[in-house]
Amino acid sequence: MRNIIVQKFGGTSVADTEKIKNVARAVIREKNLGNDVVVVVSAMGHTTDLLVKMAKEISDTPSAREMDMLLSTGEGVSIALLAMALQAQGCDAVSMNAIQAGIMTENLHSKARIIDIKTENIFKHLDEGKVVVIAGFQGVTDELEITTLGRGGSDTSAVALAGALNAKRCDIYTDVEGVYTTDPRIVPYASRLEQISYEEMLELARVGANVLHPRAVETAAKYHMPVRVRSTFKLENLGTLMLGVNQMEIQRPVTGVASDLSQLRIVVCDVQDNPGTAAILFDGLAKENISVDMIIQSYARKAMNTNDIAFTIDKADLDRTMKILEKVKENLHYSNVFVDDKIAKISIVGAGMIDKPGIAAKMFRTLADLDINIKMISTSEIKISCLVEQSSANDAVTALHRVFGLDCDTKAVVKGDLPPSV
Amino acid sequence: MRNIIVQKFGGTSVADTEKIKNVARAVIREKNLGNDVVVVVSAMGHTTDLLVKMAKEISDTPSAREMDMLLSTGEGVSIALLAMALQAQGCDAVSMNAIQAGIMTENLHSKARIIDIKTENIFKHLDEGKVVVIAGFQGVTDELEITTLGRGGSDTSAVALAGALNAKRCDIYTDVEGVYTTDPRIVPYASRLEQISYEEMLELARVGANVLHPRAVETAAKYHMPVRVRSTFKLENLGTLMLGVNQMEIQRPVTGVASDLSQLRIVVCDVQDNPGTAAILFDGLAKENISVDMIIQSYARKAMNTNDIAFTIDKADLDRTMKILEKVKENLHYSNVFVDDKIAKISIVGAGMIDKPGIAAKMFRTLADLDINIKMISTSEIKISCLVEQSSANDAVTALHRVFGLDCDTKAVVKGDLPPSV
Numbered sequence: 001m002r003n004i005i006v007q008k009f010g011g012t013s014v015a016d017t018e019k020i021k022n023v024a025r026a027v028i029r030e031k032n033l034g035n036d037v038v039v040v041v042s043a044m045g046h047t048t049d050l051l052v053k054m055a056k057e058i059s060d061t062p063s064a065r066e067m068d069m070l071l072s073t074g075e076g077v078s079i080a081l082l083a084m085a086l087q088a089q090g091c092d093a094v095s096m097n098a099i100q101a102g103i104m105t106e107n108l109h110s111k112a113r114i115i116d117i118k119t120e121n122i123f124k125h126l127d128e129g130k131v132v133v134i135a136g137f138q139g140v141t142d143e144l145e146i147t148t149l150g151r152g153g154s155d156t157s158a159v160a161l162a163g164a165l166n167a168k169r170c171d172i173y174t175d176v177e178g179v180y181t182t183d184p185r186i187v188p189y190a191s192r193l194e195q196i197s198y199e200e201m202l203e204l205a206r207v208g209a210n211v212l213h214p215r216a217v218e219t220a221a222k223y224h225m226p227v228r229v230r231s232t233f234k235l236e237n238l239g240t241l242m243l244g245v246n247q248m249e250i251q252r253p254v255t256g257v258a259s260d261l262s263q264l265r266i267v268v269c270d271v272q273d274n275p276g277t278a279a280i281l282f283d284g285l286a287k288e289n290i291s292v293d294m295i296i297q298s299y300a301r302k303a304m305n306t307n308d309i310a311f312t313i314d315k316a317d318l319d320r321t322m323k324i325l326e327k328v329k330e331n332l333h334y335s336n337v338f339v340d341d342k343i344a345k346i347s348i349v350g351a352g353m354i355d356k357p358g359i360a361a362k363m364f365r366t367l368a369d370l371d372i373n374i375k376m377i378s379t380s381e382i383k384i385s386c387l388v389e390q391s392s393a394n395d396a397v398t399a400l401h402r403v404f405g406l407d408c409d410t411k412a413v414v415k416g417d418l419p420p421s422v
Numbered sequence: 423m424r425n426i427i428v429q430k431f432g433g434t435s436v437a438d439t440e441k442i443k444n445v446a447r448a449v450i451r452e453k454n455l456g457n458d459v460v461v462v463v464s465a466m467g468h469t470t471d472l473l474v475k476m477a478k479e480i481s482d483t484p485s486a487r488e489m490d491m492l493l494s495t496g497e498g499v500s501i502a503l504l505a506m507a508l509q510a511q512g513c514d515a516v517s518m519n520a521i522q523a524g525i526m527t528e529n530l531h532s533k534a535r536i537i538d539i540k541t542e543n544i545f546k547h548l549d550e551g552k553v554v555v556i557a558g559f560q561g562v563t564d565e566l567e568i569t570t571l572g573r574g575g576s577d578t579s580a581v582a583l584a585g586a587l588n589a590k591r592c593d594i595y596t597d598v599e600g601v602y603t604t605d606p607r608i609v610p611y612a613s614r615l616e617q618i619s620y621e622e623m624l625e626l627a628r629v630g631a632n633v634l635h636p637r638a639v640e641t642a643a644k645y646h647m648p649v650r651v652r653s654t655f656k657l658e659n660l661g662t663l664m665l666g667v668n669q670m671e672i673q674r675p676v677t678g679v680a681s682d683l684s685q686l687r688i689v690v691c692d693v694q695d696n697p698g699t700a701a702i703l704f705d706g707l708a709k710e711n712i713s714v715d716m717i718i719q720s721y722a723r724k725a726m727n728t729n730d731i732a733f734t735i736d737k738a739d740l741d742r743t744m745k746i747l748e749k750v751k752e753n754l755h756y757s758n759v760f761v762d763d764k765i766a767k768i769s770i771v772g773a774g775m776i777d778k779p780g781i782a783a784k785m786f787r788t789l790a791d792l793d794i795n796i797k798m799i800s801t802s803e804i805k806i807s808c809l810v811e812q813s814s815a816n817d818a819v820t821a822l823h824r825v826f827g828l829d830c831d832t833k834a835v836v837k838g839d840l841p842p843s844v
Contacts, residue, residue: 017479051499057439058503059510066509069517070502073495077473080492081480087488088481095491099521100566121566144522144543 004126004167005030008040008136008158012175013232014078015045017085024085026173026235027131031091036126038165040136040158041082043074064109068138068148072098075135075154083133093131096121098138098146103157105139111150112139114157117164134161152213159216163223170225172212173232178240179204179211181406182257186394190401191408193255194238197245200255203349203383217242251352253359254404259393260345263293263312265375266321270306270335278309280331284324290317294345294378294387310376312387315341343375344393347385348400360384366403370395426548426589427452430462430558430580434597435654436500437467439507446507448595448657449553453513458548460587462558462580463504465496486531490560490570494520497557497576505555515553518543520560520568525579527561533572534561536579539586556583574635581638585645592647594634595654600662601626601633603828604679608816612823613830615677616660619667622677625771625805639664673774675781676826681815682767685715685734687797688743692728692757700731702753706746712739716767716800716809732798734809737763765797766815769807770822782806788825792817 007027014020023041031037051070055062062070079095086093102118125132136154139147149156155172162170177192179201184190196204198221205214211229220227220242230239245251271277278297285292290313298308313321318339325337346367353359363384367374372395376387388396401407429449436442445463453459473492477484484492501517508515524540547554558576561569571578577594584592599614601623606612618626620643627636633651642649642664652661667673693699700719707714712735720730735743740761747759768789775781785806789796794817798809810818823829 017476020480054439054499054503055506058442059506061510062506063509066502066505066517069505069519070499073498073502076495076498077476077492080488080495081476083488083491084477084481084484087485088483095488097491097568146519146522 003035005035006038006162006167006170009173011042020085037131039133041078042154044078047074068109072138072146079133079135094125095133097135099140101134103139105147107141112147114160152215155216159219162225171228177231187401189407193240197351245351253352253356254348254350256349257400258347259397264341267310267338268334272333294376342390344390346396349383425457427457428460428584428589428592431595433464442507459553461555463500464576466500469496490531494560494568501555501557516547517555519557521562523556525561527569529563534569536582574637577638581641584647593650599653609823611829615662617663619773667773675774675778676770676772678771679822680769681819686763687734689732689760690756694755716798764812766812768818771805
């Protein structure tokens with residue numbers, strides 16, 4: 001029986017040759033525990049930015065196919081250097097690009113999905129006792145076209161490889177120490193979670209935690225692959241283990257609290273209350289690939305035969321949304337459109353809330369006690385979100401974190417440049 | 423009937439994004455003449471040096487396999503950027519690395535030889551009207567291992583591709599304007615040759631001209647592929663066309679004069695004149711991969727039953743040669759070894775000298791008139807070389823260049839940083 005561990009190191013972990021030597025030590029440490037080790041790495045630090053800069057100097061609209069050819073060279077450098085560093089420390093190792101590792105994707109440049117991994121070559125090297133260092137973020141089609149996976153690509157490569165190789169665990173090494181109950185920069189008493197379920201992680205990712213891309217989380221859930229998020233720079237810290245909800249040791253009703261400032265609210269007033277009016281609006285948005293998050297339709301005003309429709313979108317989609325509203329005006333006959341960009345979406349997430357009634361009521365009461373007005377509400381099985389004034393966001397998170405028993409005894413050590421974690 | 427032109431651009435021609443745009447213009451110019459164009463490029467300017475530097479920071483002895491993985495990323499960048507530059511100028515183009523272009527090599531890292539080119543993918547893109555931009559210097563084995571071709575690799579890639587694609591011509595764009603009758607820094611009246619035969623080019627390359635690596639010349643001769651050496655920075659200049667001796671328009675008895683200062687002479691004195699003594703010495707050198715160029719064995723001194731053996735080697739091989747001489751001393755019983763490192767090998771090269779008696783005599787007379795002593799002589803069908811004192815080298819070259827009618831009417835324009843050409 002093999003014990004395969006897949007380790008993934010991001011761009012900051014391999015930013016220079018000294019850091020690559022450190023990564024080699026972390027790999028050898030895992031190998032010395034008796035595991036077969038497969039390592040997935042991203043391009044070094046700012047390599048991707050430099051490549052993009054050169055491409056921009058040459059063309060305003062470089063083709064996606066050539067951008068993929070260009071960007072895939074980035075991981076080509078880091079895998080070779082890491083394999084050399086492992087060899088220099090006495091550990092037999094071999095680097096493999098996406099073609100060699102058989103990471104097959106659909107034929108879609110800049111955002112391809114992995115459809116298969118031909119693992120024979122990888123197993124051949126593992127059988128010879130080598131550490132196998134594989135380029136993340138990239139793939140190849142049946143036609144030998146190089147593709148890249150888009151955002152969250154290297155994490156997804158690592159988790160998909162772990163699944164295909166039937167690994168014991170996938171470790172995502174990053175510059176944060178794990179997944180926190182909330183953003184430690186807002187709540188100093190935020191605590192690191194020892195475990196989190198795939199579903200909770202997905203909900204947290206959707207409400208603003210960028211520890212792990214939802215794609216990677218979904219891939220992990222699909223393979224039931226345990227994934228550990230941990231710090232490259234504090235190897236003694238075990239980070240947070242993500243796994244299936246049934247495998248978790250404890251289930252708290254609320255696992256984390258998050259605030260998301262990236263959305264704005266649009267209110268369309270006095271829409272004609274005929275069947276299909278909402279469909280006209282949201283079909284138009286869907287066709288433009290604009291994601292709508294929360295939606296509320298007010299009770300119809302009988303006398304006028306009109307109602308109001310409110311919804312939230314990403315701030316970046318505002319201009320395109322306003323154009324669509326203009327286009328559908330003759331069908332909807334609305335009177336006014338209000339845009340509210342000073343909002344925050346506050347969410348509590350927890351797989352344990354399914355069996356615990358009263359969690360929502362407790363959330364609403366907590367906000368009411370703080371005189372915070374709730375503008376919209378949405379719920380899923382394991383998440384409750386409330387839209388509030390942006391100015392109240394931090395107070396709301398702090399109070400909810402305390403009320404649901406998430407405060408830890410000691411203040412988290414927070415560096416200023418820590419990326420937002422939850 | 424297709425008209426395929428293969429163009430090759432070296433590292434200095436693609437050193438930055440502005441230069442890459444210039445290269446794109448040279449490619450489009452060729453395409454607009456009605457040709458199908460395949461472009462072979464090297465890594466950008468100092469990319470290879472930077473990659474080697476990082477490897478050295480990580481390991482004193484990086485494995486050849488990982489060095490090949492690392493270095494092959496260099497051309498990965500330049501091919502993608504050139505394809506983008508072509509697209510930006512309205513020319514449909516596609517980049518291909520060695521795997522995609524099917525450049526199959528033996529399984530030998532850092533100095534593999536091309537054994538086959540699977541041209542289907544290249545022809546597919548040419549059929550679609552695209553310019554195909556291919557990574558030079560790299561190849562791939564049957565097992566998908568990445569290899570590199572070693573010195574002269576990109577030139578060899580280009581010529582081999584031209585042969586496999588049955589191209590009309592291969593154009594090697596470089597920073598010199600062509601092949602000269604001699605080094606213009608020694609003889610200001612050196613003239614650019616319009617044509618040169620493969621055989622002459624090989625002889626000139628062996629005696630110190632580094633315009634084109636002998637491997638690339640040999641590959642061209644094998645395929646009977648016309649190769650034009652020309653300047654990236656002076657597109658209006660047609661450079662020098664290299665082709666089969668039978669295809670040449672004019673054959674002068676002497677095409678070029680070269681001096682080579684890279685060798686030294688070793689004289690082994692009073693060697694026992696028994697059968698096999700020379701074999702012992704030169705077997706020993708061959709086993710250590712030390713190339714011996716000129717060899718003279720003096721007439722045996724009958725009374726002593728000894729003779730002297732003199733030979734020339736590359737200066738870099740001196741230490742290893744002395745060790746071998748030490749080792750074979752008990753067999754050779756020589757008295758002394760003299761090393762003479764102040765020598766120059768002066769050569770005249772010309773395919774036309776085969777049918778013209780008296781060329782050698784004219785060379786010796788010219789040197790004698792200058793009071794230059796000839797230490798050794800070697801000849802091939804199209805070359806005569808004389809070993810002389812290094813201090814006489816420039817005088818010898820200047821006189822021979824004039825005597826054999828190679829002086830042109832105007833002084834060549836020579837830049838200080840021009841690499842030595844012949």
